[in-house]
Amino acid sequence: MSLFQPKFITFDCYGTLINFEMAPAATALYQDRVPAGKMRAFTDAFAAYRLDEVLGAWKPYEQVVDNAIRRACRRMGVEYREGDGKAIYDQVPTWGPHPDTSAGLAKVAKEFPLVGLTNAANVQIPHNIERIGVPFHAVYTAEQAQAYKPQMKAFEYLLGQLNCNPEDILHVSSSFRYDLMTAHDMGIKNKVWVNRGHEPANPYYGYTEIRDIGGLAAVVGL
Known part of the structure; x- marks a missing residue:
């Protein structure tokens, strides 16, 4: 996967980037x-x-x-x-990023557009993203998609808004149940699991494992 150059790097937000409290x-x-x-x-x-x-x-x-x-x-x-x-x-809009998030995203943001796909409401997520301090190309919500992850409709909305195919993105999440299982079923072959201890490993779904967002740069060859 280190040779893969995605058109977009897409992220789950709460739990993966934001400390989910x-x-x-x-x-x-x-x-x-x-x-x-x-x-x-x-x-x-x-x-x-x-x-x-x-x-x-x-x-x-x-x-x-x-x-x-x-x-x-x-x-x-x-x-x-x-x-x-x-x-x-x-309390949701008050939550900030994990300690590794901002520096880890900054490493890749100059080379790849960053996109969030979140189950948050429209009024919540801008406050959390602002606390990260790294520019995002877009952040799409369940409210916009009218569907929550892990439903496929949420991922279909993401791909439609980006006008790209499943093979064009790298999807990053700390959750199999909300993200990586559905991403697999959607044909998103390039996936990163951020092992934050939320769920056990499940190699069937095909991913690169990193311990925190600081490891993401190496995945895309930076």
Whole structure:
């Protein structure tokens, strides 16, 4: 893959570039309602329901978060208080990049257009991207695509907006379930997995593994 020169390098944003703090946000909000020994199970359920919520027809991301936390509370027998979902949702624009993101992207931004594909709302992601401090060619949202990853429709929207084919891009993500599995099914052969410890390796899906964004330059021969 080091010889591949993509027309665009496309990225998952939250978790891959941006420090995804959904579990810490839920932990802080529910620490008076969930025993410490059950908090990991609670935040894991919250994460699982968020994935389930994005598999259907598009709805605002605030509803995704709120529905998921309601369902996690119901499953775990925890009190849900009106406004809990919005309190978590409102924190999203405040999240900044991983420590390796800005310098790693700066290495490749001069040679390749950078493009984000995110499940964020339109009003959220500009604040996160601004904190990275590296110029992006474009950032496309689930709200624009009217579909969330891992749905193919989100990737189809990306390719349509860029007017390119699956073989023209290099897609970078820390998640198999949200990105790399669908990218594989879409025929995107050139993929990078950023191993941030979110999910176990799955070599079937064909990717180059890097530990952080600092390793991306070597993948494209820089």
